[in-house]
Amino acid sequence: MPFMMVLATIIISGAVLLLGGPRLFCPHLLPIWESESPARLNFSPNQLSGFDILVVLSKLLSRSISHSAFGPWIKLSFREVPTDQQISLTMPLQTSQADLDAYIAADGRSALVGVSWPGPQQLLFLSALTEPAMLLLLARNNCKVRPLGAVNVRNRIELLRPDLCTMPLLMPFVGATLTTSCSQKCGLVRRGFEYDLVVSLQIPSEASGQQVTVFRQIFTILQFSKHEIHASHQARPSDADPSTKWMESVPFSFKADDPSLWAKVCKDYNPIHISAIAARMLGLPGIIAHGNHVAVKAFASLEQSTLPTGYAEFCRKENPRWMEIAFIRPIKVPTVLNARVSMRPSNSEDSSNEYMAFEILEKDKVCIRGRFGYS
Numbered sequence: 001m002p003f004m005m006v007l008a009t010i011i012i013s014g015a016v017l018l019l020g021g022p023r024l025f026c027p028h029l030l031p032i033w034e035s036e037s038p039a040r041l042n043f044s045p046n047q048l049s050g051f052d053i054l055v056v057l058s059k060l061l062s063r064s065i066s067h068s069a070f071g072p073w074i075k076l077s078f079r080e081v082p083t084d085q086q087i088s089l090t091m092p093l094q095t096s097q098a099d100l101d102a103y104i105a106a107d108g109r110s111a112l113v114g115v116s117w118p119g120p121q122q123l124l125f126l127s128a129l130t131e132p133a134m135l136l137l138l139a140r141n142n143c144k145v146r147p148l149g150a151v152n153v154r155n156r157i158e159l160l161r162p163d164l165c166t167m168p169l170l171m172p173f174v175g176a177t178l179t180t181s182c183s184q185k186c187g188l189v190r191r192g193f194e195y196d197l198v199v200s201l202q203i204p205s206e207a208s209g210q211q212v213t214v215f216r217q218i219f220t221i222l223q224f225s226k227h228e229i230h231a232s233h234q235a236r237p238s239d240a241d242p243s244t245k246w247m248e249s250v251p252f253s254f255k256a257d258d259p260s261l262w263a264k265v266c267k268d269y270n271p272i273h274i275s276a277i278a279a280r281m282l283g284l285p286g287i288i289a290h291g292n293h294v295a296v297k298a299f300a301s302l303e304q305s306t307l308p309t310g311y312a313e314f315c316r317k318e319n320p321r322w323m324e325i326a327f328i329r330p331i332k333v334p335t336v337l338n339a340r341v342s343m344r345p346s347n348s349e350d351s352s353n354e355y356m357a358f359e360i361l362e363k364d365k366v367c368i369r370g371r372f373g374y375s
Helices: 002-018 027-033 050-070 097-107 119-138 258-266 276-281 291-303 309-315
Strands: 088-092 150-159 177-182 187-189 192-204 211-224 250-254 321-327 335-342 355-362 365-374
Touching: 027 050, 050 119, 088 119, 097 119, 097 258, 097 291, 119 150, 119 177, 119 192, 119 211, 119 258, 119 291, 119 321, 119 365, 150 291, 250 291, 258 291, 291 309, 291 321, 291 335, 291 355, 291 365
Parallel strands: none
Antiparallel strands: 088 177, 150 211, 150 321, 177 192, 187 192, 192 211, 250 335, 321 365, 335 355, 355 365
């Protein structure tokens, strides 16, 4: 079935390009074909239909093919893009119980207790709910990133107003707006260029009526490219601290069909996540797990473990919070992983910005490394 979806993507790609394009098949997606910025969609991205997803995948595929055929235009400038060329997209966000149910199914637990859940899970749920906006931005004609020639190397997730992001407030709320944009500058690294795609969630303030940013996620995308310039090294979450003292690791499993469950939440149906055949055709050993989904299952397992009570207390604070995740190695499913945390990293000197470190390992090799904390 997953391979048939990949085949359908190729067929629909040709149909969309040859038989009238988006005006005929999906007029509500027309703004991603247009070059004007900012552009606006009039539907919530978490409500993309199956056909919509196939069309977006087709658009990503056609952009990548045209990039390969017509030259490495991404190398024209890696320092700065003129302001009038900034790419952005806005759209409403409407949530429902179905979104929460899909998240719980992918989480691996039968239910969440009420609507109060640990800080990491709240961050990751909002991350998944808003991720389709980033995928729609990647599909735009004038986006600098070549979709199928790039990888998500790290994310930073920020919950700025946790009091306004509880499920009782989000689910009936109809005034929420998502804004997604591509950074005007990109960083030069050893393997190519890194771009930041930023997704922000705004809701109207009851006091002023103006939009308030309550949540933000920054996707750092690596666009592979050969160059002769040597990039300087900067400390990042992917850099290990050998002096960190870890708590006992907690094992958890990843099934072969788990990526499909997560794709229903975040709408990321990249072929490497749903088809072993497609993944092997792209040089990977098999179906690869979504990075954020691995973090979701890791924190679900940690929550149900017998770690010291200090861990649970730390995760349930109500302050504004953030998470940084670095994806170091791809994780082929099915597999068994181990999650571990350090409540007091040795370099944590600022008590006003406390955090814990975490790692997810497969056979003693670190696949994901990150930090979760409060500001």
